[in-house]
Amino acid sequence: MIYCLNPRCKKPKNPDGTEICQACSSKLLLKERYRAIQFLGDGVFSRSFLAEDMQQRKIPCVIKQFAPLPQIQGHSEAMAKAMQVFEQEAKQLLELAEQYPQIPTLFDYFEQDKYLYVAKYYIEGKNLAQELQAQGAFSEHQVREFLYDVLPVLQVLHKRQIVHRAIKPTNIILKKSDRKFVLIDIGISKQLADTRLTKTNLRASTEIYTPIEQMRGGKAYPASDLYSLGVICIQMLTGAQVDDLFDPLEGRWMWREYIRNAGTDISDSLAQILDKMLQDSIKDRYQSASEILKEFYTGAIPRTTTSDRSKSSTPEPEKKAARWQCIHTIAGHLDTVTTVAFSPTPTILATGSADNTVKIWQSDTGKLIRTLLGHSDTVNCVAFSPNNNGETPPLIASGSGDKTIKIWHLDTGKLIHSLTGHSVTVFSIAFSPDGEMLASASGDGTIRLWHPGTGKLLNVLAGHSDFVESVAFSPSGLSIASGSWDNTIRIWQVSTGKLLHTIKGHSGGVWSVTFSPDSQTLASNSGDNTIKLWHPETGTLNYTLTENSDSAWSVVFSPDGQSLASDSGNDTIKIWHLPSRKVRSTLSGHLSQVRSIAFSRDGKMLATGSDDKTFKIWRFE
Numbered sequence: 001m002i003y004c005l006n007p008r009c010k011k012p013k014n015p016d017g018t019e020i021c022q023a024c025s026s027k028l029l030l031k032e033r034y035r036a037i038q039f040l041g042d043g044v045f046s047r048s049f050l051a052e053d054m055q056q057r058k059i060p061c062v063i064k065q066f067a068p069l070p071q072i073q074g075h076s077e078a079m080a081k082a083m084q085v086f087e088q089e090a091k092q093l094l095e096l097a098e099q100y101p102q103i104p105t106l107f108d109y110f111e112q113d114k115y116l117y118v119a120k121y122y123i124e125g126k127n128l129a130q131e132l133q134a135q136g137a138f139s140e141h142q143v144r145e146f147l148y149d150v151l152p153v154l155q156v157l158h159k160r161q162i163v164h165r166a167i168k169p170t171n172i173i174l175k176k177s178d179r180k181f182v183l184i185d186i187g188i189s190k191q192l193a194d195t196r197l198t199k200t201n202l203r204a205s206t207e208i209y210t211p212i213e214q215m216r217g218g219k220a221y222p223a224s225d226l227y228s229l230g231v232i233c234i235q236m237l238t239g240a241q242v243d244d245l246f247d248p249l250e251g252r253w254m255w256r257e258y259i260r261n262a263g264t265d266i267s268d269s270l271a272q273i274l275d276k277m278l279q280d281s282i283k284d285r286y287q288s289a290s291e292i293l294k295e296f297y298t299g300a301i302p303r304t305t306t307s308d309r310s311k312s313s314t315p316e317p318e319k320k321a322a323r324w325q326c327i328h329t330i331a332g333h334l335d336t337v338t339t340v341a342f343s344p345t346p347t348i349l350a351t352g353s354a355d356n357t358v359k360i361w362q363s364d365t366g367k368l369i370r371t372l373l374g375h376s377d378t379v380n381c382v383a384f385s386p387n388n389n390g391e392t393p394p395l396i397a398s399g400s401g402d403k404t405i406k407i408w409h410l411d412t413g414k415l416i417h418s419l420t421g422h423s424v425t426v427f428s429i430a431f432s433p434d435g436e437m438l439a440s441a442s443g444d445g446t447i448r449l450w451h452p453g454t455g456k457l458l459n460v461l462a463g464h465s466d467f468v469e470s471v472a473f474s475p476s477g478l479s480i481a482s483g484s485w486d487n488t489i490r491i492w493q494v495s496t497g498k499l500l501h502t503i504k505g506h507s508g509g510v511w512s513v514t515f516s517p518d519s520q521t522l523a524s525n526s527g528d529n530t531i532k533l534w535h536p537e538t539g540t541l542n543y544t545l546t547e548n549s550d551s552a553w554s555v556v557f558s559p560d561g562q563s564l565a566s567d568s569g570n571d572t573i574k575i576w577h578l579p580s581r582k583v584r585s586t587l588s589g590h591l592s593q594v595r596s597i598a599f600s601r602d603g604k605m606l607a608t609g610s611d612d613k614t615f616k617i618w619r620f621e
Contacts, residue, residue: 001015002017009023049062061120127171132239137238143233146181148509150229154229155293158289168232234278324621325620326589328617332368336354337609340598341382343384346363351609352379352398366617377400378425380426381426381429382398382399382429383429399429403422403425405426407438424444425442426440428470428471433475445467447460447468449461461482461499463490464486465484467485469483469484469509470510471513473494475519479500488502503539505534505541506526512553517559521534522535530544530545543581559599566597573586575587587608591612604619
């Protein structure tokens with residue numbers, strides 16, 4: 001069947017092999033290339049068709065046809081403006097498709113017979129509305145994974161000043177190939193609407209997902225998309241019709257009560273985030289997808305539910321065993337202290353922050369040595385090059401949400417290299433034991449290996465299907481471990497970049513991986529609220545530390561390999577005695593979530609960074 005694209009055609013269906021419509025005599029092949037085979041649906045500004053690309057072996061695609069309103073078609077100046085906006089937005093979306101493979105946008109655009117067309121990638125899978133109808137309510141874990149998939153896409157779009165405007169279940173596809181959610185209809189029609197050339201009513205079937213400012217004034221902001229996303233999340237959690245979740249008499253969402261009445265519950269942290277996304281006032285919502293992602297990164301999500309937490313309790317350590325003493329609390333950053341690291345000499349400490357800076361400190365006195373400026377987004381990770389007997393100048397590297405890795409001369413603070421290549425946030429970096437290689441892990445799903453002296457890219461390790469949150473070299477220098485939001489750990493051979501093992505066992509994203517000093521054990525922590533210890537050469541699980549009732553953001557071995565330090569998903573730090581697998585000490589004093597932990601090279605000091613904008617230095621006495 002071949003479908004005629006003339007909107008006025010009364011009998012658009014034509015038999016295969018037809019070149020001219022039998023009803024209206026219109027050409028059936030678009031741009032001498034695309035052939036519509038099935039009508040998919042229409043919207044306020046457009047009609048969609050499943051089509052075949054005849055130049056690409058009949059590869060399926062989606063054709064969208066945009067028909068400017070009659071008053072525009074009859075007004076040459078307005079039509080010229082519409083064409084200009086169409087071309088500008090199409091070029092921008094085409095560029096996005098080339099730079100960000102996770103954004104399934106268009107790959108071609110053109111005008112034919114006074115209609116505007118885009119050709120878009122066809123994604124095989126069911127839309128979220130179909131999944132909801134088939135499955136009913138989603139679990140909290142499934143909703144988290146949904147947000148992990150969609151929020152980074154909105155982060156990219158909003159930074160380009162592209163507001164989707166029509167986020168609804170039918171515009172979200174669960175890909176059949178990898179079961180990842182994909183946001184579709186990132187389109188031209190909404191951009192044309194924003195030119196004020198049209199005043200079409202946008203309510204119709206999308207009204208229940210549309211915020212007040214968009215319905216009343218036609219204005220849309222990044223926060224408008226986040227509101228729509230929040231409505232979808234509460235529908236997923238409840239499995240109910242959206243109209244049943246809002247009380248018009250009280251003027252508020254009743255989704256929490258709906259969940260409790262169903263005998264289930266979710267974590268307070270996720271509930272608070274959704275409530276903020278659903279605020280009527282724009283200024284009371286999150287202003288960007290990045291803000292919500294930051295909540296993920298800082299540990300606001302994931303957490304266990306109250307009922308889950310009641311099932312396990314963390315034993316209080318005996319006071320006589322708590323021999324770690326806080327010697328400094330330093331408030332030198334303007335935002336979250338996201339990362340801490342000791343230099344090979346334990347008197348130097350580096351911190352990175354959401355205030356976009358790296359700071360170098362004297363760890364024994366807490367005195368600030370210098371501030372390194374140059375990043376334009378959150379500094380997520382810092383690392384020192386190994387000493388190597390003073391044969392090479394000491395370096396410090398930092399990775400950031402601005403997608404770059406910067407390498408600095410430690411003694412002078414001079415910027416030596418700014419490494420680019422990652423397309424999403426850099427979450428983790430690590431120097432090899434000989435200092436000849438720097439590994440970086442990113443939200444683009446790759447690990448990149450660099451030569452720190454020259455800044456040259458040596459290799460790209462690809463294979464994870466989601467954000468890579470952590471990377472670590474084995475002390476032997478023979479292998480690299482990476483942890484990802486795809487719930488797996490991968491072990492790679494350094495010399496060749498070959499994948500040696502894919503370790504599965506966590507049921508949530510892997511936040512951190514770290515090798516023991518003898519390279520014989522790998523520790524990992526996850527959003528599933530466990531810390532697991534593995535044999536890295538075989539990928540077998542040694543044991544699981546089960547006393548963590550909340551997600552740990554970081555784990556790190558002590559230099560003697562006898563202890564493991566972890567944050568506890570809150571404002572405390574736990575020191576585990578590994579031979580007994582028990583908590584030896586619990587360190588408290590931070591006022592908010594602990595984000596990062598580092599032992600000094602001699603094991604006598606511990607540094608911790610927190611959302612309270614401070615870092616603490618602890619000494620074992």
